Amino acid sequence: MEPILSVRDLTIEYAARRGKVRAIRSVSFDVRRGEALALIGESGSGKTTLGLGIVQLLPSTARIAGGSIVYRRYSDTGQPMRETEVLTLKDADLRRFRWAECAMVFQSALNALNPVLRISDHFADTAKAHRYLSGPRQGAALTERSRHLLSRVRLDPDRVWRAFPHELSGGMRQRVLIALSLLLEPQLLILDEPTTALDILTQRNIMDVLKELRTQLDFSLVFISHDLSLAAELADRVATVYAGKIVEIGEVYTIFRNPHHPYTIGLIKAVPTLTSDKSELTSIPGSPPDLIELPSGCKFHPRCPLADDHCRREEPELIDVESGHRVACWRWQDARAVLKAYQV
Amino acid sequence: MGEPLITLEHVTRTFDVKRQTIKAVDDISLTIPEGEVLCLVGESGCGKTTTGKMIAGLLATSAGRILYRGQDIATMNRADRRRYRLGVQMVHQDPYASLNPVQMIYNIIAAPLQHHGFTRGEAATRERVRELLTTVDLTPPDDYLEKYPHQLSGGQRQRVSVARALTVRPSFIIADEAVSMVDVSIRISLLKMFGRLKDEMGVGVLFITHDLALAKYFAWEGRIGVMYLGRLAEIGPAQQVVAHPQHPYTQVLLSAIPEADPDRTRSKQRIELRSMDVPSLLRLPSGCAFHPRCPAFAGEICEKVVPPLKKAGWGSDVACHLVK
Ligand SMILES: Nc1ncnc2c1ncn2[C@@H]1O[C@H](COP(=O)(O)OP(=O)(O)OP(=O)(O)O)[C@@H](O)[C@H]1O
Numbered sequence: 001m002e003p004i005l006s007v008r009d010l011t012i013e014y015a016a017r018r019g020k021v022r023a024i025r026s027v028s029f030d031v032r033r034g035e036a037l038a039l040i041g042e043s044g045s046g047k048t049t050l051g052l053g054i055v056q057l058l059p060s061t062a063r064i065a066g067g068s069i070v071y072r073r074y075s076d077t078g079q080p081m082r083e084t085e086v087l088t089l090k091d092a093d094l095r096r097f098r099w100a101e102c103a104m105v106f107q108s109a110l111n112a113l114n115p116v117l118r119i120s121d122h123f124a125d126t127a128k129a130h131r132y133l134s135g136p137r138q139g140a141a142l143t144e145r146s147r148h149l150l151s152r153v154r155l156d157p158d159r160v161w162r163a164f165p166h167e168l169s170g171g172m173r174q175r176v177l178i179a180l181s182l183l184l185e186p187q188l189l190i191l192d193e194p195t196t197a198l199d200i201l202t203q204r205n206i207m208d209v210l211k212e213l214r215t216q217l218d219f220s221l222v223f224i225s226h227d228l229s230l231a232a233e234l235a236d237r238v239a240t241v242y243a244g245k246i247v248e249i250g251e252v253y254t255i256f257r258n259p260h261h262p263y264t265i266g267l268i269k270a271v272p273t274l275t276s277d278k279s280e281l282t283s284i285p286g287s288p289p290d291l292i293e294l295p296s297g298c299k300f301h302p303r304c305p306l307a308d309d310h311c312r313r314e315e316p317e318l319i320d321v322e323s324g325h326r327v328a329c330w331r332w333q334d335a336r337a338v339l340k341a342y343q344v
Numbered sequence: 345m346g347e348p349l350i351t352l353e354h355v356t357r358t359f360d361v362k363r364q365t366i367k368a369v370d371d372i373s374l375t376i377p378e379g380e381v382l383c384l385v386g387e388s389g390c391g392k393t394t395t396g397k398m399i400a401g402l403l404a405t406s407a408g409r410i411l412y413r414g415q416d417i418a419t420m421n422r423a424d425r426r427r428y429r430l431g432v433q434m435v436h437q438d439p440y441a442s443l444n445p446v447q448m449i450y451n452i453i454a455a456p457l458q459h460h461g462f463t464r465g466e467a468a469t470r471e472r473v474r475e476l477l478t479t480v481d482l483t484p485p486d487d488y489l490e491k492y493p494h495q496l497s498g499g500q501r502q503r504v505s506v507a508r509a510l511t512v513r514p515s516f517i518i519a520d521e522a523v524s525m526v527d528v529s530i531r532i533s534l535l536k537m538f539g540r541l542k543d544e545m546g547v548g549v550l551f552i553t554h555d556l557a558l559a560k561y562f563a564w565e566g567r568i569g570v571m572y573l574g575r576l577a578e579i580g581p582a583q584q585v586v587a588h589p590q591h592p593y594t595q596v597l598l599s600a601i602p603e604a605d606p607d608r609t610r611s612k613q614r615i616e617l618r619s620m621d622v623p624s625l626l627r628l629p630s631g632c633a634f635h636p637r638c639p640a641f642a643g644e645i646c647e648k649v650v651p652p653l654k655k656a657g658w659g660s661d662v663a664c665h666l667v668k
């Protein structure tokens with residue numbers, strides 16, 4: 001599958017009082033056309049920073065210290081049309097990229113709607129800012145498209161269209177935001193924790209909406225979540241992020257059935273399912289590293305039961321362990337042994 | 345299981361909101377034996393935290409009574425009241441909000457020890473603080489004594505909160521899990537720690553969470569209570585509630601939960617709700633509060649009569665007209 005986004009050696013740092021926060025360290029991966037890629041990992045591992053880096057919405061304390069992000073637009077018939085280096089985009093081009101090519105729904109999205117504007121105004125303003133369907137005789141077309149998108153996310157347009165954000169529940173607002181992000185027909189949608197802080201039944205509804213949208217519309221999805229079950233439910237591929245790096249990436253079934261990185265194994269084993277036995281659950285010792293003073297070698301080594309001298313000395317890079325499955329661990333072949341070690 | 349430690353008798357709590365009264369907790373009766381692990385689950389706003397706070401004595405009941413070791417907490421004498429206050433501790437699971445940022449860990453834990461006279465003298469206090477840090481897996485304890493909360497990770501801060509709650513030798517801990525505050529890798533070790541407290545010291549736990557799989561794991565030999573709009577819909581042995589849910593709401597919840605296993609989660613049978621709208625507490629549906637959404641809705645009786653919580657199969661109590 002052709003990539004629509006190729007991230008290479010991307011490095012992002014924050015300036016903090018204590019020093020440089022090395023939030024994303026030389027990360028490389030592709031997002032393929034039409035796929036759903038999940039980024040999973042613990043709090044503070046750099047997932048949001050990666051998303052913000054792709055849409056170039058990092059706060060002013062952040063600096064992109066290196067790398068490239070190449071975006072490819074495809075025609076309706078699937079022909080590659082043009083390539084853009086996102087990191088060099090400026091002003092109008094960047095704004096266009098952000099909505100018309102790649103839209104992001106943020107982690108704190110529930111407060112993202114302007115409380116004094118009706119939902120209809122949010123659609124109108126977004127369209128106007130991007131000169132989309134905003135010519136003199138296009139009002140009806142815009143309304144129709146917006147209301148259509150609202151029904152696509154299972155909202156009743158008649159009820160929602162004239163409503164103010166506070167009149168809607170958290171789940172409804174989240175769906176309005178998803179509909180809004182799709183207004184300019186982006187090829188790539190980034191969702192940061194789309195279901196966190198929502199109720200089980202509302203989460204289920206959002207997941208079903210996303211699944212439906214993917215079968216109806218042609219876009220790729222990157223979603224960021226610390227919730228593994230969301231990845232298991234929605235993703236085609238999964239990437240595990242640890243201390244600012246992707247340490248494992250592969251097809252969703254491979255990652256869950258046959259993970260090779262000790263961290264991924266630990267993460268999956270730490271999440272109970274409704275049918276798992278009590279004894280199957282384990283926890284990863286220790287806590288995530290300080291991104292200002294990172295450990296030497298493999299950043300997971302202080303917590304890793306398999307760590308040896310090599311691990312402490314040198315950081316492993318992602319290598320192919322089988323087709324389409326990449327792991328950054330010196331001892332990936334022994335990874336199964338980690339299970340026993342976590343058992344205690 | 346031991347003697348009843350905490351008993352709720354028809355406990356109701358109302359709040360006045362916008363000149364209207366809402367029932368956040370509506371007629372809950374429940375007995376928690378000594379040393380039990382009980383998990384309360386349910387959607388946001390169903391009254392879990394309100395229930396926990398009333399049990400901890402941080403919030404008064406509007407009707408009904410709460411008994412601690414058989415004594416009504418609202419009318420108990422001073423000495424009993426003191427025992428109850430120390431006996432039931434609530435641990436706020438938000439590690440960012442609950443610890444005083446300008447106090448060293450040592451002081452955070454030493455203060456209640458000294459204040460309640462559990463230790464006498466500097467040396468004994470220090471020793472007990474060390475012991476408590478070891479109990480919550482902050483080892484070696486000397487590494488933590490002089491640290492400030494901001495120098496600890498979220499998981500470590502939660503352990504400090506637990507250590508602080510343990511200073512007064514409680515018999516019951518209420519742990520309210522703020523939505524997904526904790527990382528998965530740390531969550532299990534925290535729960536394992538609570539499990540050990542129960543096994544080794546007989547400390548009972550009320551664990552409040554949205555996560556049914558986590559509730560089953562943690563309660564394992566204890567119980568799960570499922571709340572809906574202020575009422576208990578179902579309560580029973582943890583494994584039975586998950587394996588044999590009897591209330592339609594519990595069934596819907598279990599069928600809706602995504603699971604961290606792509607094979608299972610993608611092949612799960614879904615039960616659809618009749619409506620996605622969550623009723624407002626300001627306009628609670630008549631009869632069974634779940635009736636407008638219930639997939640098993642059986643007409644008039646559900647609309648008109650509040651189903652009482654009564655004995656059903658699998659050792660559970662269920663509040664549904666259709667469950668015999
Ligand atoms: N504005 C900022 N200034 C300094 N450091 C920051 C800033 N934003 C984030 N960080 C740090 O960068 C690291 C990565 O943060 P990021 O928000 O990307 O993590 P995350 O994986 O999205 O975590 P979560 O799951 O909690 O949302 C963290 O250590 C965080 O403390």
Ligand SMILES: Nc1ncnc2c1ncn2[C@@H]1O[C@H](COP(=O)(O)OP(=O)(O)OP(=O)(O)O)[C@@H](O)[C@H]1O
Pocket residue numbers: 359360361368386387388389390391392393394395625
């Ligand atoms: N002090 C208060 N004043 C007014 N209403 C309140 C107050 N505390 C709680 N409520 C209301 O009571 C209901 C129950 O709240 P509670 O916090 O117990 O729910 P919960 O089950 O803990 O939810 P969550 O899972 O979101 O923590 C909610 O509708 C809430 O808005």
Ligand code: SF4
Pocket residue numbers: 261262263298299300301302304305306307308311312316328329330331332
């Ligand atoms: S490289 Fe070494 S320390 Fe890192 S995960 Fe692999 S075995 Fe563990």
Ligand SMILES: [Mg+2]
Pocket residue numbers: 047048049107192
């Ligand atoms: Mg984030």
Ligand SMILES: [Mg+2]
Pocket residue numbers: 392393394520
């Ligand atoms: Mg609560």
